[in-house]
Amino acid sequence: MRNQAEKKTSIRDLSDRELFYGHKACPGCGGSLALRLALKVLGERSYAVVPAGCMSAVGFIFPQMAFGCNAIISTFAGTASMLSGVAAGARALGIKDFHAVGFAGDGGTADIGIQALSGAIDRHDKIIYICYDNEAYMNTGVQKSGLTPIGARTTTSPVGQRLRGSVNRKKPMFEIVAAHGIDYAATASVGYPLDYLRKLEHARHVEGTSYIHVFSPCPVGWGYETADTIAVAKNAVDCGLWYLAEFSEGRFALNHNPAELTSVRDYLMGQSRFRHLQEEDINAILAQREAFWTRIHREWRV
Amino acid sequence: MNFPERNRSFKPPKELKDYPVGTAFPAGHLVDTNAAWRSLRPVIDAIKCSNCLICWLLCPDGVIHRNSEGGLEIDYDFCKGCGICSKECRQKAIRMESEGE
Amino acid sequence: MVEKRAFISGNEAVAAGVCLARPHVIAAYPITPQTTVIERLAEMVEDESLRAEYLHVESEHSALSACIGASAVGARTFTATSSQGLLYMAECLHYASGGRFPVVMMNANRSVALPWNIYGDQRDSLSLLDCGWIQAYAEDAQESLDMILHAYAIAEHPDVLTPMMINLDGFVITHTYELVTIPAQSDADLFLAPFQTSNKMDFDSPMSLGFTAGPAYNQAFKQLQHLAMLSASRVIREVEEKFGQLFKRNYSGLLETLYCDDAEYIIVTLGSVAGTLRPVIERLRALGERVGLVRIRYMRPFPLEEIRKALAGAKAVGVLEKDISFGFEGTVYTNVNSALMSANLMRPRLRNFIGGLGGKNISAQDVEMMFSRLKSSDEGERVEFI
Known part of the structure; x- marks a missing residue:
């Protein structure tokens, strides 16, 4: 299990160096914060691999280069395989003391990139894969992904006479990667930044593959005020629709186990993508929440 | 520097020979700002600020910087005015002011 | 270390060439008929003959x-694939060339489904002619090995920096055993920086x-990518010249010609089928017939000037290829035709012979038939399946 003596990450210990700066992400973008904080922890000796998606679209527009460390845009499906290649190449060239870190969105991870991610985990390649989950294809204009939650309105899961937003549930990516026997996996939220920073710090030292799934709200796609990104990300955890967990050495741990969950209704109604939901929809989401927590308490023994 | 400075002398390539080989260009190379995106401007009240650094931590653009006197400064060239810093400040030390018309 | 002679397949020759080039990273996924390349390489990495x-x-x-x-x-890299696998990586082909990453890849030319078929034709690589890779076509195992060494020198040249695909006809080259000279590592190191x-x-x-x-x-x-690809024509000649001095095996650049100085009837083709043509041509020449062969070694960069020169004196030219661009003609034919049309030359009669799709045999009789078609003034079908 985790070394209990592991130093608690303090804000003051973080580097002043900004390695993701001057990017063109929308104001209040949760994904860009997730990326910026990760590079603060991982530092200058990082090779960032970023597939098609928001972060590549806003970070590398010739001649404006927002990454301060080495970075490359990968093929959409190839985040993990390009990471493996970068790590293997650097290793073969005798380059020491580096991180190969990927930043892929929810679609790039759970949909088009899942094959390559699966392969990299299987090889136990020493890479850090960060999924910044904003719950839809935001860069292309808010289309449904495999991580869009049930009921969410997107441009391809519209609200009409027959459908009330997405009918799929979020793929359980954290458990999917854990089922591979991954060396380290964690969920996080930009609403709980210290927890996220601690997990990044842990991932730095993992000899093998790390996967961090960070919940990263998107004001444009979700329909809330730009200032509320952190609050929305925190609410998602507090109301039990997102969770903070880790998987290490074959065991699950829950890092935040609220005795009482806050209102799902308030969380949903605070975002325009959910405002069409009716009583029965909210009840269905509540039932899913219940089932999820019951299951993980039982299965993870937490 | 802890964050890149804008390259004000950058000249866009004109001839083919001015272009980089492949798609490789120096990291952290900024030629324009994001200031024009902003309708609201965060202003830090140094008296109220407890220097907890939560604004510095949570800024998606990383535009709040610690200065040598231990205070905080905002890089208005790249602040987009999202208001996260103001909202998350526990001391209510950051107010959002209108940029005007 | 000295060079050695070995009785090996085309795929094994490629593996031997790759080993001599000392790549840092090999990444590959198996597909018939490429598999034995990556099997041999895996063994070499296992026994540390290749680090x-x-x-x-x-x-x-x-x-x-x-x-x-x-x-x-x-890092220096290698991969190998074939057919469906090549098509599956199509996006990455453009990515590698646009990013100017000089990856070297072997492609075992194989038919493309549907119908499923594992045998050789060239529709896989020729359908990806525009993806910005240097495309070479080997005729035998020795040339395959040598081309791998050439490939790194060409692709990594600062004026080129373009990935390169070496094509071997599936089974006909990949799985046919031949006596191959394998250079000494010390010589390969002298050749390849x-x-x-x-x-x-x-x-x-x-x-x-x-x-x-x-x-x-x-x-x-x-545009820079295009210019770099054009520069490859010169670099290919320089690399082959250096190779010839070191290894005493000489290659002729973007294409190889046989009797084109005086030939009236010439077949242009690429890959292993040239081996079928050679004895037929020799026999016909012995009978006094002025026939010749152009074997295209590189489809990209295309041997524009070389094709014009080689075909300048011909009365009729047949382009034989294992490819068809449905609804038009073979892609090699299109390229050859364009090269001739854009030159202000007397233009020979041109015919397109499509054969060998899905491994269909092209026999010596077929070759004789093609030459007789060329000699006939009857225009016939512009595109003929043989």
Whole structure:
């Protein structure tokens, strides 16, 4: 299990160096914060691999280069395989003391990139894969992904006479990667930044593959005020629709186990993508929440 | 520097020979700002600020910087005015002011 | 260490060539008839006769993505594929060439489904002619090995920096055993310098790679890519000359000609089928017939001037290819025709022979038939399936 003596990450210990700066992400973008904080922890000796998606679209527009460390845009499906290649190449060239870190969105991870991610985990390649989950294809204009939650309105899961937003549930990516026997996996939220920073710090030292799934709200796609990104990300955890967990050495741990969950209704109604939901929809989401927590308490023994 | 400075002398390539080989260009190379995106401007009240650094931590653009006197400064060239810093400040030390018309 | 002679298949010759080139990273996914290349390489890595990182990837898309990633930190890379696998990595082909990552890949030319078929034709690579890779076609195992060594020298040349695909006809070359000379490692090292590039991520001066270039800049990058590919024509000749001096095996650049100085009837083709043509041509020449052969070795860069020169005196030319662009004609024919049309020359009669699709045999009788078609003044079908 985790070394209990592991130093608690303090804000003051973080580097002043900004390695993701001057990017063109929308104001209040949760994904860009997730990326910026990760590079603060991982530092200058990082090779960032970023597939098609928001972060590549806003970070590398010739001649404006927002990454301060080495970075490359990968093929959409190839985040993990390009990471493996970068790590293997650097290793073969005798380059020491580096991180190969990927930043892929929810679609790039759970949909088009899942094959390559699966392969990299299987090889136990020493890479850090960060999924910044904003719950839809935001860069292309808010289309449904495999991580869009049930009921969410997107441009391809519209609200009409027959459908009330997405009918799929979020793929359980954290458990999917854990089922591979991954060396380290964690969920996080930009609403709980210290927890996220601690997990990044842990991932730095993992000899093998790390996967961090960070919940990263998107004001444009979700329909809330730009200032509320952190609050929305925190609410998602507090109301039990997102969770903070880790998987290490074959065991699950829950890092935040609220005795009482806050209102799902308030969380949903605070975002325009959910405002069409009716009583029965909210009840269905509540039932899913219940089932999820019951299951993980039982299965993870937490 | 802890964050890149804008390259004000950058000249866009004109001839083919001015272009980089492949798609490789120096990291952290900024030629324009994001200031024009902003309708609201965060202003830090140094008296109220407890220097907890939560604004510095949570800024998606990383535009709040610690200065040598231990205070905080905002890089208005790249602040987009999202208001996260103001909202998350526990001391209510950051107010959002209108940029005007 | 001295060079040695070995009775090996085309695939094994490729593996031997790759080993001599000392790549840092090999990433590959198996597909018939490429498999024995990556099997031999895996064995070489296992017994440390080749010190390289060998990545067992989950798809061809991942194989080339991994090679691009490794190349992007300055590593020398190799992958191999075939047919459906080549098509599956198509996106990455453009990515590698646009990013100017000099990945070297062997492709076992194989038919493309449907109907399913594992045998050789060239529709896989020829359908990807425009993806910005240097495309070479070997005729036998020895040339396959040598071309791998050439490939690194060409692709990594600073004026070129373009990935290269070496095509071997599936089974006919990949699985046919021939006596092959394998150069000594010390000679290979003399021939091939370590890969040096500034087009990489570097901790001494961090770089952003694979960036976006909008409408104001994009075309210039594409134009540079085109110019680099054109430069490859010169570099190929330089590399082959250096190779010839060291190894005493000489190659003739973008194409090879046989009796084109006086031939009236010439067949233009590529790959292993040239081996079927050669004895027929010799026999016909012995009977006094002025026939000749052009074997295209490189489809990209295309041997524009060389084709014009070789075909300048011909009365009729047949282009024989294992490819068809449905609804038009064979792609090689289109290219040859364009080369001739854009030159202000007397234009020979041109016919297109499509054969060998899905491994269909092209026999000596077929070759004789094609020459007799060329001699006939009857125009006949422009595109003829044989």
